[in-house]
Amino acid sequence: LWNKHKVQKFEDAEGFDDRFIHHVETTLARSLYNCDDLAAYESTSISVRDNLVIDWNKTQQRLTARDPKRVYYLSLEFLMGRALDNALINMGSEPKPNSNGDELLGTRDMVKDSLNDLGFRLEDVLAQEPDAALGNGGLGRLAACFIDSMTTENIPAWGYGLRYEYGIFAQKIIDGYQIETPDYWLNIGNRWEIERHEIQIPVTFYGYVDRPDGDTPTTDPAQWIGGERVLAVAYDFPVPGYKTTTVNNLRLWKAKPTTEFDFAKFNTGDYKNSVDQQQRAESITACLYPNDNFAEGKELRLKQQYFWCAASLHDIIRRFKKTQRPWSEFPDQVAIQLNDTHPTLAVVELQRVLVDLEKLPWAEAWDIVNKTFAYTNHTVMQEALEKWPVSLFSRLLPRHLEIIYDINWFFLQEVEKKFPDNSELLSRISIIEEVYPERLIRMAFLAIVGSHKVNGVAELHSELIKTTIFSDFVKFYGPSKFTNVTNGITPRRWLKQANPELSKLISEAINDPKDDFLLDMTKLTKLAEFADDHGFQQRWNKVKEDNKIKLADLIKNLNNGEDIIDREHINNTLFDIQVKRIHEYKRQQMNIFGVIYRYLAIKNLLEQGASIEEVEKKFPRKVSIFGGKSAPGYYMAKLIIKLINSVADVVNSDVAIADLIKVVFIPDYNVSKAEIIIPASDLSEHISTAGTEASGTSNMKFVMNGGLIIGTVDGANVEITREIGEDNIFLFGNLSEKVEELRYNHKYRKSEMPSELKMVLNAIESGLFSPENPNEFKPLWDSIKHHGDYYLVSDDFASYLATQELVDQVFHYEKSEWIKKCILSVANVGFFSSDRCIEEYAETIWNVEPVKPE
Numbered sequence: 001l002w003n004k005h006k007v008q009k010f011e012d013a014e015g016f017d018d019r020f021i022h023h024v025e026t027t028l029a030r031s032l033y034n035c036d037d038l039a040a041y042e043s044t045s046i047s048v049r050d051n052l053v054i055d056w057n058k059t060q061q062r063l064t065a066r067d068p069k070r071v072y073y074l075s076l077e078f079l080m081g082r083a084l085d086n087a088l089i090n091m092g093s094e095p096k097p098n099s100n101g102d103e104l105l106g107t108r109d110m111v112k113d114s115l116n117d118l119g120f121r122l123e124d125v126l127a128q129e130p131d132a133a134l135g136n137g138g139l140g141r142l143a144a145c146f147i148d149s150m151t152t153e154n155i156p157a158w159g160y161g162l163r164y165e166y167g168i169f170a171q172k173i174i175d176g177y178q179i180e181t182p183d184y185w186l187n188i189g190n191r192w193e194i195e196r197h198e199i200q201i202p203v204t205f206y207g208y209v210d211r212p213d214g215d216t217p218t219t220d221p222a223q224w225i226g227g228e229r230v231l232a233v234a235y236d237f238p239v240p241g242y243k244t245t246t247v248n249n250l251r252l253w254k255a256k257p258t259t260e261f262d263f264a265k266f267n268t269g270d271y272k273n274s275v276d277q278q279q280r281a282e283s284i285t286a287c288l289y290p291n292d293n294f295a296e297g298k299e300l301r302l303k304q305q306y307f308w309c310a311a312s313l314h315d316i317i318r319r320f321k322k323t324q325r326p327w328s329e330f331p332d333q334v335a336i337q338l339n340d341t342h343p344t345l346a347v348v349e350l351q352r353v354l355v356d357l358e359k360l361p362w363a364e365a366w367d368i369v370n371k372t373f374a375y376t377n378h379t380v381m382q383e384a385l386e387k388w389p390v391s392l393f394s395r396l397l398p399r400h401l402e403i404i405y406d407i408n409w410f411f412l413q414e415v416e417k418k419f420p421d422n423s424e425l426l427s428r429i430s431i432i433e434e435v436y437p438e439r440l441i442r443m444a445f446l447a448i449v450g451s452h453k454v455n456g457v458a459e460l461h462s463e464l465i466k467t468t469i470f471s472d473f474v475k476f477y478g479p480s481k482f483t484n485v486t487n488g489i490t491p492r493r494w495l496k497q498a499n500p501e502l503s504k505l506i507s508e509a510i511n512d513p514k515d516d517f518l519l520d521m522t523k524l525t526k527l528a529e530f531a532d533d534h535g536f537q538q539r540w541n542k543v544k545e546d547n548k549i550k551l552a553d554l555i556k557n558l559n560n561g562e563d564i565i566d567r568e569h570i571n572n573t574l575f576d577i578q579v580k581r582i583h584e585y586k587r588q589q590m591n592i593f594g595v596i597y598r599y600l601a602i603k604n605l606l607e608q609g610a611s612i613e614e615v616e617k618k619f620p621r622k623v624s625i626f627g628g629k630s631a632p633g634y635y636m637a638k639l640i641i642k643l644i645n646s647v648a649d650v651v652n653s654d655v656a657i658a659d660l661i662k663v664v665f666i667p668d669y670n671v672s673k674a675e676i677i678i679p680a681s682d683l684s685e686h687i688s689t690a691g692t693e694a695s696g697t698s699n700m701k702f703v704m705n706g707g708l709i710i711g712t713v714d715g716a717n718v719e720i721t722r723e724i725g726e727d728n729i730f731l732f733g734n735l736s737e738k739v740e741e742l743r744y745n746h747k748y749r750k751s752e753m754p755s756e757l758k759m760v761l762n763a764i765e766s767g768l769f770s771p772e773n774p775n776e777f778k779p780l781w782d783s784i785k786h787h788g789d790y791y792l793v794s795d796d797f798a799s800y801l802a803t804q805e806l807v808d809q810v811f812h813y814e815k816s817e818w819i820k821k822c823i824l825s826v827a828n829v830g831f832f833s834s835d836r837c838i839e840e841y842a843e844t845i846w847n848v849e850p851v852k853p854e
């Protein structure tokens, strides 16, 4: 009977129309007469989701039957952006007949046509969807690209994370200052999630450790009697892959109260308090912590981490147990990837389950744990490394603290054996940091000890972690435990979806009408044949110009309809873009100082009597575009935002410079805005102090969209240079090897500030950009002049300006050369597909094979 009533996917336009109207009239309980864009979005999404869920079920059944090794990607952040357009692109580029049966269209085009016939524009419908912004920046977006690639590669993989009610805050700019407002992204419901009422996993906190046999060693099984109890409810998000019917799962947990009730309180008449306490459970998954590269050490954050690790592991173990295999086979069936140290508690939790609940001997359990986990490090910044106070642990997770002590004890024994009588090494390498006033647990060290592989995210970064923060571990384990997997991005979202025109031009040029290059990016190398072709260059440039117009439109909209960018000259105005989290190490301050320098230099020339035409020869037209959020408590980053906006106010309203410079700060940078901003760039800035940016991934996105880079020799810029050729990137600045020495020189006042920077800082100090409060930006110049210039702005500023001059030269006087560089860059960007990256993880870390649909 089940087979007879098999649920069918819609395959053609008529099928879609049917499904669409069905959902409008039943699921939404509306009619075609009161179906607005929002309802059309919802109905389209549910219809598309229906198809995905059918394939999702088949995928999961296939996996149950074949029982291959699975990958679990544990990430506290998944910065997914919008789902509908991505699903339409991934679901089928294979052309299908339309309703008349003649024209051949892919699913996206088909739905677009259908919606048109129903009275809607696909663009307007897509724009109804709120961004799923459950992440801060690079790490969260990487997780989103990875699950796209894992599915596309047919790898049996699940993502596990938290279903925050509030994603990363929405950024408003008021009087030039960042103001945070809550991002209640679930306001209109969420048509992509499937709530699994039936999957509710109890998670406990606090309490005490019970040892029925008295004072036995802590490595013997013990019983943790938890105090507070909450439930983890599963919410599933189907993850479509490109040109495959494999649909993987992203499972996010929501905290909810148990139905248990504090009868003691109730009986004393304190009914309200008893309910209130229960309600507090939901606060665990209420909100994403908005810090990027800064560990705050808040109790609720640790609760989030344990809640998520405990629920995910419980789920993974339950799935494993259904197969009735012995525990020894667990690592053959399960690979767990730790996305930074945030999920490190999963290591401890698995050990606890194996020892305390499953009664495995300690060593046997530890062997299983170690073979199961692998850890990715995403930062070397000291302030980003998680360290939790022992006292907090002993209250919240008393049994886990014991287990960590035991893990450390066994580990230090081994170190002692290999390096006897080296107490300094022991204290350096210990998982417990003995510092006053309280001891701290070093989560990165725990993650290394608990994993069989540790990787960095770009070659330079992977070398740096071996020689700096983890050097003692290399000494102990040898270098083979440490490896590199250079980051990547999904070309489906970042090329096809964000830049449909460039994607089309490419598929025509390389004669790939079915867009197979989105799976096999080596096909792009064929583009090199057209690099010198003048006609092709012009078509290429036209796509860029159209994308710049779209960005200008967005900026106009955000500016209440007032145009900042001069449309007439848009083609020969250089769009210079830096969009990413605002952080001193990423050096947006150096970028805006560069803008100020340009402004002052132009004003000087004008004062000396030069005409605008003469000035324009030296300083051609340029728009400097910034975007990005600061952590709410990060004072210096917020001040940088204010400076950018203040400079924009002065420069944009100075009629004397006749539009030669414009400065724009785009508020509330997010994935959807990135999809408009990135395709419009001529030049993007990746100018971190050498050795500080682990990889960067927007650099890859900009190159894939035919923009050039100005950058330091840092993170993945190094490999981008290798792949696309050093003639096609504008590198500058000191190398990471020099950083220590330069910082030392600052400390002992042996450095000279370049005159250009002096000029800029003097202008700021004079109050040019804050007349009512000349000291407004004092902390910014102080950090350079008096506090050691930790990010080495003064050391790199001169070469930054010189390189910007070169950029102007090529863009304005050798445009054909410029476009050639862009084409050659795209031709060689294939390496940075996250598909390549996932294949490397699968082979070298996870040891998993794809399971293809029949």
Ligand code: 26W
Residues within 6 Å of the ligand: 136, 137, 138, 139, 140, 142, 291, 292, 293, 294, 295, 296, 340, 378, 379, 384, 385, 386, 457, 487, 693, 694, 695, 696, 697, 715
């Ligand atoms: C505990 C606070 C905290 C929160 C987030 C610490 C660290 C993080 C992230 C690891 C920061 C992050 O997103 N790092 C970025 O990861 C990207 C993906 O690998 C890299 O491309 C970026 O260079 C790196 O900054």
